[in-house]
Amino acid sequence: MMFFKKRKKALPSFEAELAPDVPFFAVGDIHGSDQLLQNLLVKLTDVAHPDAMLICVGDYVDRGEDSAAVLQRLYEMHSQSGGLMECLMGNHEHMMLNFLDDPVRHGSRWLRYGGLQTLASFKIAAPRGSSVADAEWMQVRDAFKGALGADLEDWLRNLPSQWITGNVAVVHAAADPELPIDGQDRSTLLWGHPEFDKKPRRDGTWVVHGHTIVDSAVSVDGRISVDTGAYATGKLTAALVEKAKVTFITA
Template sequence: MTDPVAPIGPTARIYAISDVHGHLAPLQAALDLVDLDGDPGAELVLLGDYVDRGPDSCAVLEEIRETQRRHPGRVTALLGNHDDWLLGWLDGEDHDLDWLMGDADLMTVRSFLSPLELARALGHEDPGSDASRLDGPTMNRNLKRALLSRHRPLLAWLRALPRVHETEQQIFVHAGVDEEAGELWRAATPDHVLTEKFPASTGPFLKDVVAGHVRTHQLHPDGSHGVFHDGASHWYIDGAVEVTGRLNVLCYDVAEGTYSSSTAG
């Protein structure tokens, strides 16, 4: 039996959250602030980087996918560079260990596998033993096969996520767009720029650009972690959850044309 779908009214508020980085509790606190269940005029855009750096990468993806399922047409999830790198590792050659070597203590991989599954992928049956008995390429292949075997639908969902979401007023994106292209930005911006553009752009543009990727303490003169607005067309919301334990939540009031922000964690 499927859940009944309530009629969707006009959008009154658009919320944005970015750079969850494997931190489930702050994400759940942020979703409580958005309150999609209690606010039929709310829409949510998640700007990517759901994995790496925190212990709950898999659970974060599952939470976002389930939130999207429960609120069809009201939740947009975009791809970030860390999500793209995870997929690139899964698709890559077994001898390419770069992403895996960057996964400190296999924290991201561990979030996808049970202790026994991890142990077997590492070449032993004891979940309490972390040292691999296998050479790097074989271990790499085993880990990728284990993730794909257990989470193929979830990873397929991740792979299908778009990289940009445009509204009448905003361009939501993980990192940024080719602003030098002006009105041709959508055709001119390569995929890797959408997820990896650096440094942050500032100043006026055709629409408001709402992005994550660049930690806001790098933009605020006082080094604070709140939402950063450049006074023109750019909003950056990556509050470095791995440092602060909190996520920034940006809200756009469609009728008023105004922004407000809060933090959750």
Template sequence: MNSMRQFASSLKAKHRVSSIGEGRRVYAIGDIHGHLEELEELLAWIESDLESHEGRSDLVFLGDYIDRGPDSRGVLKRLAKEKLPGDAHHFLMGNHEAVLLDLVDGHASDGFSWLSYGGREMLESYGVKKSKILSSAGTIAKLIVETLPKSHLEFLRNLQTMVTIDDYAFAHAGIRPGKSLKKQKARDLMWIRDPFLSSKKDHGKVVVHGHTIEAEPADRANRIGLDTGCYAGGSLSAVRLEGSGRHFVSVPSRGPEWPR
């Protein structure tokens, strides 16, 4: 873990209005995109970090587990079937999972777009040959259902769009500013960028999100951004929330830069 980068929040004390309840520790993990090795390193750090913690602990995964990276299958298997550190685990739906389910459920039909969006790499991680993938673009839903284990599809169907814990709200992309958390639309929670990213508003809770790549984790008074572009040669990032503190951890990508 020598390559792992860690740093504490740099926000001034006057902004520290958000907190996690006493005795509780929450970890949020950004967009994974099929990068199992980096995920394993981050989970190992969390497990080690929890050894001295005696209270409750939560892990929140912010979505986009699949597509683009080398091992979507391994990531889904790890999250859906294997033991994870922490007491409670919350899995959010990203826009990539939403697109896949729309294809499977007949709400979208453009298999070529999904394949260019990272779907080809996902299917290849399940052992499907590139030639078969490209020849099946018109019937991609059928190929997805034939390829993915039922447990993986069930995992994807059970993903949540938002989770709130104490003074924080967790969503894949963010929220629509000016609307209460209870009135947020699923599409915004999975797809929004601006006006959310540029908003200086108090959203009622600090929003922890991924979806939009930034060079470093975004540490703002009203939001925390954790997509640091692991699939694009950046890193896989997480934040530990405890009391009023924020501690950031980033694992550099081992893969080549995107596009390949």
């Protein structure tokens, strides 16, 4: 008797046309790379698309050397944008805010994932050694909180986790392909989802995201990936998203 393996049912392909209500630039993960950000902004100006919104997908801090400068630049740009710019929360901003709220519990983890460089950019000395007293964590937190300033901290705490136009959603990390965009868990938007790059969405919603480093920015199956690993590769990328068209610009 012959046995035949049952074929897996092929996943449906993603065929929805890209249809934002407004054109926009989506800037990938910056990670403290202020000079690259400055260079990219010049390139975006050269594209000469005055009607396009500017959306940053998160992860402005950690790993690179100039997080303080990046935050100040984005804060000032956003404040002066007249509603033409939006900055989203990334998982690294989330870790940094966790450190501010509970440094004893979250300090070691944040430093391991790039907080060390962020503290240095604010001229704050990080704790040394494998065993750090609670009082020292509190002192470092207080110094960082003072250097960051109330205005920047308040701005960071109020960053949204998604931005939507037409059938396009911009998030930091991912979206659960089985759930509508407005029903996503915030942790998924910030940290990712195991099925995000395996199953195409069935609701026709495109998702622009960072978080996961790709060699080159790419648009595939309704996902537009723009994190080209600025702090490690020296490449910062933005996607110009228009109706039925994506153009990538890299500095």
